[in-house]
Amino acid sequence: MPVVLSIIGQKGGVGKSTLARAVAVVATQGNLRVKLIDLDIGQQTSVRWSTTRASSRALKTIDAEAFSAVGEALKQVHDVDLIVVDTPGYLSPETFEVARASDLIILPTGSGTDDLHPTTLLLYELEHIGIPKDRLCVALCRVLDAKEERGARRYLESTGYPALNGSLPERLGYRRAHNGGKSVTETTESSLNERANELMASVLRKILQHVRAANRLHSAH
Template identity: 40%
Template sequence: MAWIVAFVSQKGGPGKSTLARALARESTSGGLKTKIGDLDTEQATSADWHRRRLAAGLQPAASVEVFSTAAQALAAADNYDLLVIDGPARASKGTTEIAKVADLVVQPTGASLDDLIPAVKVFHGLVKAGIPRSKLVFALSRIGTEAEENDARDYIQQAGYDTLDGCMFEKPAYRQAQNAGLSVTETRYKGLNTRADELIQALINKMGD
């Protein structure tokens, strides 16, 4: 059975698919047979990104498939080392079902209270549903400044949750890379790649824990 990392969010746009793609790319590069299960059947953004990657002949390319439920994704994961679940754009009852089967649940969030407050509520809801806090971790995404990063970390810590080391700053180069079928670890800029690598490596380390 594959190791399962699920990316969930309280609303669209916090970086869920961005991080799912980057983890899949780096895991595949490291020799793990990896599949992304795209559970956003309406938008299927990870599947679209995968097609752009294949069309550009970019390697390595993890397998990506669209599923309507986590159970369907699990059924297709037997021959993989890692299943990366890119959850629906908004948290729902299905989020709890995803969290139950995942080994680690990652929720990207921005630094504003408009992002943080509902994001923390999502994790509170999962804990209430019986999901261990040890399985839940935040990833900071679309951050403007280091001060914002620090404030967001403090808020999340006070709410009782862990945050991955590193963060994704709001940079056009990250969007441009993904438009071309690349991940955020493959931009034209070494410094931005290093930033993204730090966050993805922190996630991989968390998986090891």
């Protein structure tokens, strides 16, 4: 069975598609079979990004497809190791269906209180509906400086949901990479790639932890 990793949040513009694309790229480069699911059937930004990427012979193709519901996607996607679900920029009943169907959930957030507070509320709500806490991760995105990041990390630690290692600063280089069908790990600036790769390493460690736990459970039975 593939690992299902979903990127969800309270609103748009906090880095959901950015993280979904980066995870898909890094996992593909690691020779995993990956499917990127775009649940924003209206905009389909991740699908359009993958089409742009496919036009470059220098980049590994990312298989992306739009679906209206996660249940439909999971029924139709086969023969992959990892499913990355990019959700719309708003909450809906489908958001919680995605969460229930996921092995891991990443909530991207900006580092200001306008983003941190609703992210924390969503974390509590997800735990309340039965999502185990160890499946929930927070990723800091669009960070402006080190002081702001330290403050955001302290805030999240106080809520019991410490952020993943690494963060994504607010940089034009990331936007330019996306425009060319690349991810935030594939910019023309090595310092930006290093920042993104640190965060991606944290995500991949979470995926591996889940796979190992699932394998131990399977062996026990």
